Amino acid sequence: MTATAMVAEFDDVAGWTADAVERLGDQYAIPAACRGSASPAALAWLAEACELSAGTTLLDVGAGVGGPAAWAARRFGVRPVLVEPMPTACRAARRLFGLPVIAADGGRIPLRTSSIDTAWCLGVLCTVEDKAALLAEIHRVLRPGASLGLLVVVVARDNRWQPLPDGNHFPTQDELANVLDRTGFTLLEQTTRPDSTPLSWSRRVEEVTAAVTAQHRATPAYALAARQSERLGRLFSSGHLSMQLLHAVSR
Numbered sequence: 734m735t736a737t738a739m740v741a742e743f744d745d746v747a748g749w750t751a752d753a754v755e756r757l758g759d760q761y762a763i764p765a766a767c768r769g770s771a772s773p774a775a776l777a778w779l780a781e782a783c784e785l786s787a788g789t790t791l792l793d794v795g796a797g798v799g800g801p802a803a804w805a806a807r808r809f810g811v812r813p814v815l816v817e818p819m820p821t822a823c824r825a826a827r828r829l830f831g832l833p834v835i836a837a838d839g840g841r842i843p844l845r846t847s848s849i850d851t852a853w854c855l856g857v858l859c860t861v862e863d864k865a866a867l868l869a870e871i872h873r874v875l876r877p878g879a880s881l882g883l884l885v886v887v888v889a890r891d892n893r894w895q896p897l898p899d900g901n902h903f904p905t906q907d908e909l910a911n912v913l914d915r916t917g918f919t920l921l922e923q924t925t926r927p928d929s930t931p932l933s934w935s936r937r938v939e940e941v942t943a944a945v946t947a948q949h950r951a952t953p954a955y956a957l958a959a960r961q962s963e964r965l966g967r968l969f970s971s972g973h974l975s976m977q978l979l980h981a982v983s984r
Contacts, residue, residue, distance in 0.1 A: 737957065738899045738900060738957050738958075738961060739860075739900060740819070740954070741953075741954035741955070741957035741958045741961075742957070742958045742961050742962075743797065743819050743822060744819040744820065744821040744822055745821065745949075745952075745954040745955075745958065746945065746954075746955075746958050747797060747798050747819060747821050747822035747825045748821040748822075748824070748825055749945045749948065749949055750765050750766065750768070750798055750825065750941060750945060751798065751824075751825035751828050751829055752948075753765065753941045753944040753945050753948070754766075754829055754941060755828070755829075756944065757937075757940060757941060757944065760937065761937045761940065761941050762800070762803070762829045762830065763800050763803055763804050763807075764800070764934045764935075764937040764938045764941075765798075765800070765937065765938055765941035765942075766797070766798035766799055766800025766801075766803065766825075766826075766829060766830075767800035767801055767804065767938075768800075768938050768941070768942070769856065769962075770855055770856035770884055770976070771800060771801045771804075771855055771856075771884065772926070772927065772929075772930045772934070773804075773930065773931060773934060774927035774929055774930070775884065775926045775927055775978055776801055776804050776805070778924065778927070778978055779853065779855075779882040779884070779978060779980070780805060780808065780809060780882075782880070782882060782921075782922060782978075782980035783851050783853075783880035783881075783882045783980060784880065785805055785809040785811050785851065786809060786810070786811075787809065787810030787811070788810065788811070788812060789809070789811045789812065789850045789851055790811070790812050790814060790848075790849050790850040790851070791805055791806075791811040791812065791813050791814070791849075791850070791851050791852070791853065792813075792814050792815075792816065792842075792844070792849045792851070792852040792853070792871075792874065792875075793813060793814070793815050793816070793852070793853045793854075793855070794816050794839040794842070794852060794853070794854040794857060794867070794871055795816070795817060795818075795839055795854060795855070795856070795857030795860075796815035796816060796817045796822075796826060796834070797817060797819075797822050797826070797856075798822055798825045798826050798829060799813075799815055799825070799826030799829065799830045799832050799834070801853060801855055802815055802826075802830075802832060802853070803829070803830040803832060805853075806830075806832070811851075813832050813833070814833055814835065814844070814849070815832055815833065815834040815835065816834075816835045816837050816839055816842055817834055817835075817836065817837075818836065818837065818838045818839070820836060823836045839854070839857065839861070839867045839870060839871070840861075840863065840866045840867050840870055841870065842870050842871070842873075842874050844874045845874070846873050846874060847873075847874070847875070847876050847877065848874055848876075849874045849875050849876065849879065850875075850876060850879055851875075851879055851880045851881075851882070852871050852874070852875055852879070852880075852881050852882070853881075853882045853883075854867070854871060854881070854882075854883050854884075855882070855883070855884040856884050856885075856886070858883060858885050858904070858909075859885050859886040859887075859901060859902060859903045859904065860900065860901055860902065861902060862902045864902075864904065864912045865912050865915060865916055868912060868913065868916035868918065869916045869917070872916050872917045872918065872983050875983045876983070877983060877984070878982055878983060878984075879982065879983050880980060880981070880982055881918060881980070881981045881982070881983065882978070882979070882980055883977075883978070883979040883980075883981065884926065884976065884977070884978055884979075885904070885909060885976075885977050885979060886901070886903050886965075886974050886975070886976055886977075887903060887904060887905065887906055887909060887974065887975050887976075887977050888903035888904070888905055888973065888974055889905075889972065889973055889974070889975075897964075897968070898960075898961045898964040898965055898968075899961065903974060906977075909977075909979075913979075913981055917983055917984050918981040918982065918983055918984065919981060919982050919984055920979060920980075920981045921980050921981060921982060922979070922980045923977055923978065923979045923980070924977070924978050925975055925976070925977060925978070926975075926976040926977065926978050
């Protein structure tokens with residue numbers, strides 16, 4: 734992804750989302766901060782697969798605005814630690830949820846080796862070219878035998894000729910399994926992300942999206958982010974891409 738497109742999609746929109754939530758109300762925060770990838774059913778699958786429980790240290794790598802980590806904290810009592818490279822997204826996570834956020838790239842996590850109980854990396858691996866470096870760094874900070882929950886956009890093997898949104902690096906299923914194994918993870922289970930989302934959740938996401946659109950539709954950054962979203966939507970609809978949930982453990 735070009736630098737401009739990445740900032741638009743993951744930083745500008747993050748700040749606009751926080752602004753809209755603060756106008757609309759706290760009940761909009763988690764659905765809006767999970768927009769684009771996580772849903773209640775997907776988060777529940779990951780939480781149960783990783784056996785989250787009260788007091789667990791949950792590292793969210795590429796945490797964005799912090800919605801999934803905040804959801805896990807409220808539902809399971811985990812202690813989230815967020816790592817996110819985009820400065821506006823870091824500020825948005827602090828504004829909306831008061832979560833501890835480390836402004837850092839996932840390839841260089843400033844945490845001690847074997848200091849984390851569980852990690853999530855949701856919708857991030859498919860935007861990174863050097864997947865092995867990111868997964869190796871997550872493996873370093875996880876305790877041996879710890880769980881890793883992933884949400885990854887996977888490309889069909891025979892559809893790689895399709896033009897992809899700027900800067901995305903979607904793996905095939907074989908490539909994903911291979912890089913997990915090479916970086917010290919054992920893949921235990923995998924499922925396609927559930928499509929069903931409660932109407933109450935969808936409605937709040939739509940209202941925040943409408944507020945962001947009304948405020949920023951004339952800006953170049955909004956146009957870039959919208960174009961990325963539209964291209965992804967077409968690829969999902971045509972079956973070229975699928976969104977997968979994975980549970981692996983560190984060896």
